[in-house]
Amino acid sequence: MAELMSSSEFRVALEQAFSGTMAKDASFSRAWATGKLHKQHFVHWATNHYHYIGPFGDYLGLMYANTPDHARDAKDFLLQNMYEEELSDDRHTDLLIRFAEACGGTREYVQNRDNAMPFAKGMQGWMYYVSGRENFVVSSAALIVGLESQVPSIYRTQYPTLINKYGFSEWEAEFFDLHITSDEIHGERGYQIVLKYADTPELQQRCLHYVREAADMRFAYTKALYETYVLPDLGPWVEEDEREPALVG
Amino acid sequence: MPRIHFKTADQYVEFAEGEEVNVLRMAIREDIDVPWQCASGNCGTDRLVVEEGAENLDPPRRRERARLGELVDEGYRLACQTYTRGDVTFSWDPDQVGLDDEPGGAGGSRTGWAGTG
Ligand code: FES
Secondary structure, eight states: OOOOOOHHHHHHHHHHHHHTTOGGGSHHHHHHHTTOOOHHHHHHHHHHHHHHHTTHHHHHHHHHHHSOTTOHHHHHHHHHHHHHHHTSSSOHHHHHHHHHHHTTOOHHHHHOGGGSOHHHHHHHHHHHHHHHHSOHHHHIIIIIIIIGGGHHHHHHHHHHHHHHTSOOOTTTTHHHHHHHHHHHHHHHHHHHHHHHHOOSHHHHHHHHHHHHHHHHHHHHHHHHHIIIIIHHHHOSOOOGGGSOOOOOO | OOEEEEGGGTEEEEOOTTOOEEHHHHHHHTTOOOOOSOSSSSSOTTEEEEEEOGGGBOOOOHHHHHHHGGGGTTTEEEGGGOEESSOEEEEOOTTOOOTTTSTTOOSSOOOOOOOOO
């Protein structure tokens, strides 16, 4: 029977729960960060990403409705997060479409659900399920700690590559710049909510379970992006230092 | 271990050697009272004066440059947009508000603060 962890022990456990399967280490992310992708791959990425995170305001709205009034700080955080996704500046999905258009895609193509992989639809369904059906602490752990807080580590590697290797302008790649920093703060505030309100051993264990599941889901989704769109062009992913040395002479 | 000195609050936050950390995230994690609102480079509420250690910070990206304008050259950074990989000291005006909320502050007019020197 698990015991109630202290706040600092629980934070370490949450961090460890996703550290083995971080999406930044998946083949698609590695190919991206090392400058191997073509613009058409990015159109597919943006299209799938649109269907995965496009309803993020919906997910947060479901979590908001599941959060009791006494957790006012948690409710306010969810509301603020929703506002920032949709209204405070450029709508985040519009920045995503701006990037797709810079790669030769169109708004219509990106928004057409038929162009997304089953994995992206599965990811979307999983997020609707967790946000709609789980305790708000558990869904905060899954969606905000498990997924949103991973974003800065992914985009901090990918953003400089977009500018320096692929030649995008900062304006075209603004979607990434924005999320590097806003998701740092959302992720941190998500941790605070989870650390504060997961106040039984059962809730803490359920949060850990869902953080692991979230990390597994995102890793599998990112891997599927490679297998669906990149594998036919570049073959199986091999890290640079594991490639056969080129024959000389 | 490298550390961030939040001078106005008289607090330090340490982080692991070799890491790069977001300044506002560290302040929030340790309950340090740095003013902020949007966390996305829009409002400018979290502008800090870099007193020491500017060489340890990553360069400002587009959103931060656009929001701060000439304040960048005067040594300001936005906590939410800034990462550090080494020792750094920041100060700020504890009563500061967003750049567009300052009296006559919208449109890039001078809204900085002289720091503590
Ligand atoms: S908090 Fe608004 S610009 Fe940093």
